[in-house]
Amino acid sequence: MYDLNYHRATSIDDAVAKRAAASDGQFLAGGQTLLPTMKHHLAAPSDLIDLRGIADLSGVKVSDKRVTIGAMTTHAAVAGNAELAKACPALTVLAGGIGDPAVRHQGTIGGSIATNDPAADYPAGLLALGATIHTDKRAIAADEFFTGLFSTALEDGEIITSISFEAPAQCGYAKFPNPASRYAMTGVFAARGADGKVRVAVTGAGADGVFRHQGLEDALSADWSASAVDGVAVSADGLMSDIHCDAAYRANLIKTMARRAVAAA
Amino acid sequence: MTEISMTVNGTAARAAVPDNTLLVEFLREHLRLTGTHVGCDTSQCGACVVHVDGRAVKSCTMLAASAEGARVTTIEGLSNGELHPMQVAFKENHGLQCGFCTPGMIMTATDMVARYTANGRELSEKAIRHELEGNICRCTGYHNIVRAIQDGAAKMASS
Numbered sequence: 001m002y003d004l005n006y007h008r009a010t011s012i013d014d015a016v017a018k019r020a021a022a023s024d025g026q027f028l029a030g031g032q033t034l035l036p037t038m039k040h041h042l043a044a045p046s047d048l049i050d051l052r053g054i055a056d057l058s059g060v061k062v063s064d065k066r067v068t069i070g071a072m073t074t075h076a077a078v079a080g081n082a083e084l085a086k087a088c089p090a091l092t093v094l095a096g097g098i099g100d101p102a103v104r105h106q107g108t109i110g111g112s113i114a115t116n117d118p119a120a121d122y123p124a125g126l127l128a129l130g131a132t133i134h135t136d137k138r139a140i141a142a143d144e145f146f147t148g149l150f151s152t153a154l155e156d157g158e159i160i161t162s163i164s165f166e167a168p169a170q171c172g173y174a175k176f177p178n179p180a181s182r183y184a185m186t187g188v189f190a191a192r193g194a195d196g197k198v199r200v201a202v203t204g205a206g207a208d209g210v211f212r213h214q215g216l217e218d219a220l221s222a223d224w225s226a227s228a229v230d231g232v233a234v235s236a237d238g239l240m241s242d243i244h245c246d247a248a249y250r251a252n253l254i255k256t257m258a259r260r261a262v263a264a265a
Numbered sequence: 266m267t268e269i270s271m272t273v274n275g276t277a278a279r280a281a282v283p284d285n286t287l288l289v290e291f292l293r294e295h296l297r298l299t300g301t302h303v304g305c306d307t308s309q310c311g312a313c314v315v316h317v318d319g320r321a322v323k324s325c326t327m328l329a330a331s332a333e334g335a336r337v338t339t340i341e342g343l344s345n346g347e348l349h350p351m352q353v354a355f356k357e358n359h360g361l362q363c364g365f366c367t368p369g370m371i372m373t374a375t376d377m378v379a380r381y382t383a384n385g386r387e388l389s390e391k392a393i394r395h396e397l398e399g400n401i402c403r404c405t406g407y408h409n410i411v412r413a414i415q416d417g418a419a420k421m422a423s424s
Contacts, residue, residue: 006267006284006330028331035287035326036308048284050331076320080384100399101377102311105320106327180309182398 001038005047012136012159015049019157022047027159029072029111032103057161058108062087065167071110071160076101078109087167090189090265094125094173099182110160113145116152116209118240119183123210124203125173128189131165149209169194170224172265174257175204178244185244186253190216190261192224200258205250207240216258226259267330273298274342282329288322289313291329292339300340300368304401311400314369314376315339321376323399340368343375350420351375351413360413362405373400374414378421388418 005022009015019025026045028034029052037043051057057072062083069078078084079096098104098112098121112122113133126133126142133140136159145153154160168191175187184204192198198220203210215232222228234254239247270279273296280295292298292315304312306325313325316338343349351374354360361367377396381388388396393411402410 001285001287003283004285006328008330008333028328031328031331032308032326035328039306048328050328052331099308100311101373101396102314102321102323102399103308103326105317105322 030107032107075104090171119204124189124201127201170265172261174260188257289324311369351417354417358413
């Protein structure tokens with residue numbers, strides 16, 4: 001890892017000021033992606049501004065159907081939250097399947113979505129749940145937030161403070177994990193709102209990152225059942241091909257994971 | 266340089282370190298606690314697992330400065346003279362061959378036992394295998410490691 005200047009922020013304002021003062025600063029959340037990336041010399045920020053010391057950025061609140069998750073809440077804390085497991089069990093399943101136990105003790109929901117890795121789990125969950133991403137400046141709908149591979153609507157120096165959403169009537173998540181990294185080779189989150197409308201988001205498969213699948217949403221809105229997936233055509237166009245599998249394999253995985261997600265809901 | 270202070274194995278540790286120092290580098294190279302190993306250095310293998318404020322973390326994927334004020338436990342601090350029950354279980358069940366991954370395996374094992382006990386959940390063989398996803402052994406295989414953890418969990422419950 002290259003040399004860097006480490007700063008511990010004591011508040012959001014302090015973090016923003018320290019980042020603004022740095023020549024090429026980055027915020028450090030759980031560090032489970034950023035630090036390995038820096039060790040590989042694929043990122044070399046001049047300054048890291050550690051957000052761990054900021055009070056009130058972590059914790060899960062469930063009030064009736066309204067769920068709010070602080071940006072610095074770890075995957076382990078989301079996975080182990082009993083109230084969330086009742087309100088939106090699929091999100092606890094999703095968080096409990098990220099990386100491994102030690103990674104889940106450090107990695108955070110805010111860090112994950114700010115990175116927007118195309119094979120990360122949370123982007124699919126938040127997009128399917130129609131979540132709102134709150135920052136120090138504004139509120140951003142998930143549909144506007146995830147803008148492509150490793151890119152988001154966040155402006156330079158903007159900090160995610162929390163994520164909120166209305167718990168759906170039913171939801172499920174299924175992923176086919178890469179056997180080595182546990183990242184999704186394809187992951188599908190399906191959520192059925194109280195009004196019967198279904199949102200389906202796919203991660204790990206799109207060449208441009210997480211995306212919603214219109215065909216699956218239409219079919220599952222008409223008939224919320226695993227078998228409703230059978231008649232949906234899933235094109236391999238725009239899907240990733242890599243050493244793990246090609247686009248056609250991922251297209252098939254999307255249907256298989258969608259069936260499993262609905263069956264698990 | 267950054268001034269850091271933390272409690273390592275019950276003893277106050279204080280030093281000025283380069284800002285990019287990883288927690289594992291601080292433990293091994295500054296404190297000479299070389300029981301914590303660096304296997305892959307890419308957050309995959311789990312040889313570097315230590316407990317920070319009671320939770321298992323990969324010390325190769327945390328800056329030492331981020332552990333400011335934390336309570337850190339390494340394999341050296343697990344026992345107090347005599348072997349920890351989990352260490353005894355690994356010895357008795359042949360849960361190691363070359364031993365390189367063992368410190369991380371044991372720190373992960375004691376963490377999982379503590380969490381499952383706290384939540385009143387059963388630490389089944391299947392659960393142990395799932396919990397070991399972040400720890401890689403390249404020689405003896407996982408069979409005896411899983412057995413050792415089952416035995417170690419029982420020993421911890423009765424000790």
